[in-house]
Amino acid sequence: MATIKDIAEAAGYSISTVSRVLNNDPSLSVPDETREKVYEVAERLNYRRKTVRLLVKNIAFLYWLTDKEELEDVYFKEMRLEIEKLARKYNVELTTYKIADGIEKIPDNIEGFIAVGIFSDQELAHLHSLTPNGVFVDSTPDAYSFDSVRPDLAQTTIRTIKYLMEKGHTEIGFIGGTYHNPNTDLDEMDIRERTFRTYMSSKDKLNDAYIFCRRGFSVENGVYLMNQALDTLGDKLPTAFFIAADPIAVGCLQALNEKRVSIPDRVSIISVNNISIAKYVSPPLTTFNIDMKEICKNAMEMLIERVMEKRKSSKTLYIGTELVTRKSTN
Numbered sequence: 001m002a003t004i005k006d007i008a009e010a011a012g013y014s015i016s017t018v019s020r021v022l023n024n025d026p027s028l029s030v031p032d033e034t035r036e037k038v039y040e041v042a043e044r045l046n047y048r049r050k051t052v053r054l055l056v057k058n059i060a061f062l063y064w065l066t067d068k069e070e071l072e073d074v075y076f077k078e079m080r081l082e083i084e085k086l087a088r089k090y091n092v093e094l095t096t097y098k099i100a101d102g103i104e105k106i107p108d109n110i111e112g113f114i115a116v117g118i119f120s121d122q123e124l125a126h127l128h129s130l131t132p133n134g135v136f137v138d139s140t141p142d143a144y145s146f147d148s149v150r151p152d153l154a155q156t157t158i159r160t161i162k163y164l165m166e167k168g169h170t171e172i173g174f175i176g177g178t179y180h181n182p183n184t185d186l187d188e189m190d191i192r193e194r195t196f197r198t199y200m201s202s203k204d205k206l207n208d209a210y211i212f213c214r215r216g217f218s219v220e221n222g223v224y225l226m227n228q229a230l231d232t233l234g235d236k237l238p239t240a241f242f243i244a245a246d247p248i249a250v251g252c253l254q255a256l257n258e259k260r261v262s263i264p265d266r267v268s269i270i271s272v273n274n275i276s277i278a279k280y281v282s283p284p285l286t287t288f289n290i291d292m293k294e295i296c297k298n299a300m301e302m303l304i305e306r307v308m309e310k311r312k313s314s315k316t317l318y319i320g321t322e323l324v325t326r327k328s329t330n
């Protein structure tokens with residue numbers, strides 16, 4: 001196994017310099033070329049060291065959601081709690097700022113940030129002026145400048161349609177939420193709806209009458225939209241619906257049960273997120289599991305790379321989802 005002495009000899013630097021580089025000593029001032037050479041040699045020699053996590057200071061956690069939005073969609077609460085837990089594990093000094101605080105409340109001396117939510121162009125420009133070390137979770141507002149980690153919802157949507165078609169469904173509807181664009185003050189289409197429309201069109205199976213959307217991803221929205229579908233379509237309801245998120249799906253199941261529409265015999269329901277309640281609703285919900293721990297872990301590690309290892313190139317990482325089959329589909 002390679003030692004620090006072996007790396008120092010191969011890289012042409014002192015043992016002290018190599019040791020401090022590999023241990024991310026924040027007081028060490030050396031050119032980026034030196035760090036890169038040490039890392040390159042260490043990797044080539046398959047060097048492994050004991051992990052000693054230094055304090056990563058002055059990191060902002062931009063949680064750009066309201067309390068109401070978090071209450072309506074537990075997906076984001078789970079994300080927040082996981083990021084806060086990982087900050088403690090990775091020894092990251094994390095200070096939370098919410099949308100109600102305003103972007104101006106973020107100190108000028110932050111070393112980096114992790115961001116959740118939707119940001120305006122003006123807010124992004126302000127973040128650019130503060131630091132290049134930023135990671136967005138669940139969105140990619142600026143892939144050229146900042147990192148991002150998100151579930152692969154486009155591929156999940158395509159997999160959903162393929163799964164339903166393999167089950168024999170040809171009439172497939174979509175129920176989902178829209179998001180508010182702070183630049184235009186308008187509601188815009190979510191990536192799941194956009195992908196659904198594109199892929200169904202490519203199969204010559206798109207029926208606009210089967211698509212129901214409204215701002216928000218809450219249970220209440222699911223009840224409203226499914227009742228709208230039932231009132232509008234009546235007996236012409238499609239045989240399956242792809243629901244954009246589990247909270248909406250829970251509301252859809254509630255509306256269908258109240259109207260005594262048989263699930264899955266008359267309508268199959270499939271969703272995304274796999275929140276804890278998904279297996280307890282009636283019937284238990286078929287859904288795609290999003291690995292929140294993996295998403296947040298990668299986001300934290302990418303931030304540390306940026307801050308401690310001075311990585312300059314930006315990364316966009318898509319995390320795959322896993323189908324969990326239950327009784328809401330046949």
